[in-house]
Amino acid sequence: MSNKLISQMGLPPSLSHVFAARSIITAKDALSLPEFDLMALLDVPLAHARSAVARISEIACPPYQTALSLMEDRAGSGGHLPTMLRGLDDALCGGIPFGALTELVGPPGIGKTQFCLKLSLLATLPACYGGLNGRVIYIDTESKFSSRRMIEIGENSFPQIFRSEGLAPKMAGRIIVMRPTSLSDFTDSLQQMKLSLLQHEVKLLIVDSMAALVSGENERSEGGPGRHPLRSSLSFLKSLAEFSRIPVVVTNQVRSQSKDEAYYHTFQEERKDNCQNSEKFESHLIAALGIQWAHAVTVRLVFEAHSGQKFIKVAKSPMSPAIAFPFIVESSGISLLSDEGIDVTGPEINTIRNQGQNILSQ
Amino acid sequence: MEIANLPISASQRSKLLSAGYATLSSLSSLSPSHLARDLNIELQEALEILKVVSDAADRSKSTDGHHQALKGVQTAWDMLSEEQMQQHITTGCEDLDHILRGGIHCGEVTEVGGVPGIGKTQLGIQLAVNVQIPVEYGGHGGQAVYIDTEGSFMVERAHQIAEGCINGILDNFTDHDRKILACQEWMQPNSFLSNIFYFRICSYTEQIAVTNYLEKFLKEHKDVKIVVIDSVTFHFRQDFDDLACRTRILSGMSLKLMKLAKTNNLAVVLLNQVTTKYTEGSFHLTLALGDSWSHSCTNRIILYWNANERYAYIDKSPSLPSASAPYSVTSKGIRNSTSHCKRVRMM
Numbered sequence: 001m002s003n004k005l006i007s008q009m010g011l012p013p014s015l016s017h018v019f020a021a022r023s024i025i026t027a028k029d030a031l032s033l034p035e036f037d038l039m040a041l042l043d044v045p046l047a048h049a050r051s052a053v054a055r056i057s058e059i060a061c062p063p064y065q066t067a068l069s070l071m072e073d074r075a076g077s078g079g080h081l082p083t084m085l086r087g088l089d090d091a092l093c094g095g096i097p098f099g100a101l102t103e104l105v106g107p108p109g110i111g112k113t114q115f116c117l118k119l120s121l122l123a124t125l126p127a128c129y130g131g132l133n134g135r136v137i138y139i140d141t142e143s144k145f146s147s148r149r150m151i152e153i154g155e156n157s158f159p160q161i162f163r164s165e166g167l168a169p170k171m172a173g174r175i176i177v178m179r180p181t182s183l184s185d186f187t188d189s190l191q192q193m194k195l196s197l198l199q200h201e202v203k204l205l206i207v208d209s210m211a212a213l214v215s216g217e218n219e220r221s222e223g224g225p226g227r228h229p230l231r232s233s234l235s236f237l238k239s240l241a242e243f244s245r246i247p248v249v250v251t252n253q254v255r256s257q258s259k260d261e262a263y264y265h266t267f268q269e270e271r272k273d274n275c276q277n278s279e280k281f282e283s284h285l286i287a288a289l290g291i292q293w294a295h296a297v298t299v300r301l302v303f304e305a306h307s308g309q310k311f312i313k314v315a316k317s318p319m320s321p322a323i324a325f326p327f328i329v330e331s332s333g334i335s336l337l338s339d340e341g342i343d344v345t346g347p348e349i350n351t352i353r354n355q356g357q358n359i360l361s362q
Numbered sequence: 363m364e365i366a367n368l369p370i371s372a373s374q375r376s377k378l379l380s381a382g383y384a385t386l387s388s389l390s391s392l393s394p395s396h397l398a399r400d401l402n403i404e405l406q407e408a409l410e411i412l413k414v415v416s417d418a419a420d421r422s423k424s425t426d427g428h429h430q431a432l433k434g435v436q437t438a439w440d441m442l443s444e445e446q447m448q449q450h451i452t453t454g455c456e457d458l459d460h461i462l463r464g465g466i467h468c469g470e471v472t473e474v475g476g477v478p479g480i481g482k483t484q485l486g487i488q489l490a491v492n493v494q495i496p497v498e499y500g501g502h503g504g505q506a507v508y509i510d511t512e513g514s515f516m517v518e519r520a521h522q523i524a525e526g527c528i529n530g531i532l533d534n535f536t537d538h539d540r541k542i543l544a545c546q547e548w549m550q551p552n553s554f555l556s557n558i559f560y561f562r563i564c565s566y567t568e569q570i571a572v573t574n575y576l577e578k579f580l581k582e583h584k585d586v587k588i589v590v591i592d593s594v595t596f597h598f599r600q601d602f603d604d605l606a607c608r609t610r611i612l613s614g615m616s617l618k619l620m621k622l623a624k625t626n627n628l629a630v631v632l633l634n635q636v637t638t639k640y641t642e643g644s645f646h647l648t649l650a651l652g653d654s655w656s657h658s659c660t661n662r663i664i665l666y667w668n669a670n671e672r673y674a675y676i677d678k679s680p681s682l683p684s685a686s687a688p689y690s691v692t693s694k695g696i697r698n699s700t701s702h703c704k705r706v707r708m709m
Binding site for chain 1: 650
């Protein structure tokens with residue numbers, strides 16, 4: 001909408017010629033200027049400039065919908081990719097939501113990639129088995145995608161399909177793996193993808209992992225004038241998810257928390273020292289991409305390990321309270337030990353723990 | 363006052379100057395036909411110039427202190443009675459309403475910020491639902507505009523919250539009345555949803571456009587009592603290299619929103635994200651968009667974690683003391699803190 005041409009907005013011809021002469025071509029050009037500057041630049045009376053701005057705004061503004069019609073639209077296009085983990089599906093009202101960004105964050109080796117592999121399988125399954133019967137684009141930045149492991153997961157979770165019908169090649173053939181080597185590479189392929197998503201019936205986009213693309217990038221530069229390299233791909237991913245109505249899943253790494261990491265507002269100063277210190281020792285991991293990234297994801301699932309078990313935690317979701325499920329990784333992929341979640345409260349929701357994962361003791 | 367400051371186009375200004383008219387006083391006693399001949403312009407155009415001049419002259423005269431002559435001013439006494447009439451939109455959480463003296467203020471711009479997952483969007487949806495509670499039940503029977511810049515508005519969740527709100531109203535009645543009420547049309551969650559106007563904004567240009575367009579939209583939809591922008595930050599943090607330009611656009615936008623809030627007596631709620639800021643040797647959380655932006659909202663509420671509970675803190679308000687209150691996000695929406703009872707799980 002922001003690139004709509006002013007010449008086609010039905011302004012009085014004299015005015016629209018002046019816009020063209022001053023090379024104010026799109027709505028974006030016109031609306032970025034204050035009314036007075038616009039008046040001076042166009043050399044027209046203020047009233048004309050005002051009415052032109054009002055007209056341009058009206059046209060550049062996307063149409064509204066009532067929430068009711070929005071709900072009817074969404075009901076038609078389906079809403080969720082079931083993870084086949086019953087407890088998690090219940091908590092998320094059916095699974096990974098369409099049209100939104102879902103983030104998996106956790107320490108290395110905990111099972112994020114396993115989860116992604118399972119999701120890609122599920123998206124390719126025929127609808128009669130609860131899948132989406134579509135293609136999957138898997139952007140593998142860490143070279144961790146393993147076809148063999150994926151087939152193994154498939155054979156063990158859906159033996160009836162994979163053994164008797166011999167669908168394995170067909171399923172695997174629907175998963176397109178991309179291996180960009182740099183951030184610019186990645187942004188390029190995203191741009192190309194825009195069209196192909198709809199043409200090829202892509203039903204799931206996975207980026208594993210997002211953080212690898214920007215590792216070494218200091219989060220603190222975010223507040224400063226420096227342009228954060230992720231910003232553009234972030235909003236692009238979101239719009240991709242929304243307009244193609246597909247789920248987009250990205251994984252995120254963890255990094256150690258530095259001492260001066262901010263967790264408090266200035267008015268909370270006094271509390272900082274006395275009560276939170278004990279907790280700080282435990283939770284020394286934080287998500288690698290910074291707080292701005294965390295704002296942008298719609299659903300955040302934290303994978304963590306403590307008290308000798310691994311947990312999937314719904315840390316941010318507009319639909320669900322914070323809730324954690326113990327899980328194990330087995331030959332059929334991730335499975336929950338219990339479909340009854342454990343309620344999580346307070347700052348624990350956002351901590352990422354990685355303890356008691358000693359393999360020898362198990 | 364000088365000609366240079368008049369809101370007229372550059373060519374007219376240069377014509378005036380070249381004809382020797384440099385100050386307002388030189389123009390004030392002029393007849394339109396005289397001016398038209400002097401500047402060699404149409405009579406109509408001359409009339410327009412003189413109109414602008416007399417407006418400006420009125421304005422500069424009135425600033426001299428003749429207080430009866432001031433247009434559009436109020437005495438503090440008048441404002442007091444107006445303030446007492448001020449309407450509030452309940453947040454659904456009594457503790458929070460209490461520190462806000464009734465809820466989110468109509469006629470003002472309120473900014474709400476907090477860490478990811480604290481419940482900003484939840485509060486936004488809750489307010490869009492609560493504004494529709496009919497007047498008989500202590501609400502406003504209004505409509506809501508929800509401007510979604512992030513794509514985080516979940517319509518299923520709005521449905522849940524509307525249901526929670528309806529059940530909350532029904533709880534005040536006996537079984538018999540309840541049955542009658544429940545049949546009425548406005549008591550359906552879907553009718554609540556049909557009163558939320560949803561704009562999906564995909565770039566900052568569209569965000570400016572929608573702010574400009576709202577003026578017209580609100581004239582056509584007089585019942586709108588709240589405008590929620592979720593979030594005001596997102597696009598302005600994405601694609602801006604020129605920070606000066608960003609500040610200018612943002613302050614222009616906030617002025618327009620303030621004007622909308624005042625003229626239509628509606629509440630404007632801006633949701634904001636947090637960022638980290640280095641002050642006095644340590645990093646702190648602070649709301650995004652920088653220092654000059656923090657001046658532009660009338661009220662500012664920060665949502666944060668305090669141990670195991672969610673708290674809301676009034677960071678800035680011209681009329682309310684700083685205070686904080688716990689709240690919780692339940693399946694029914696924003697409610698009082700439920701630290702004592704077990705949280706109900708949503709299905």
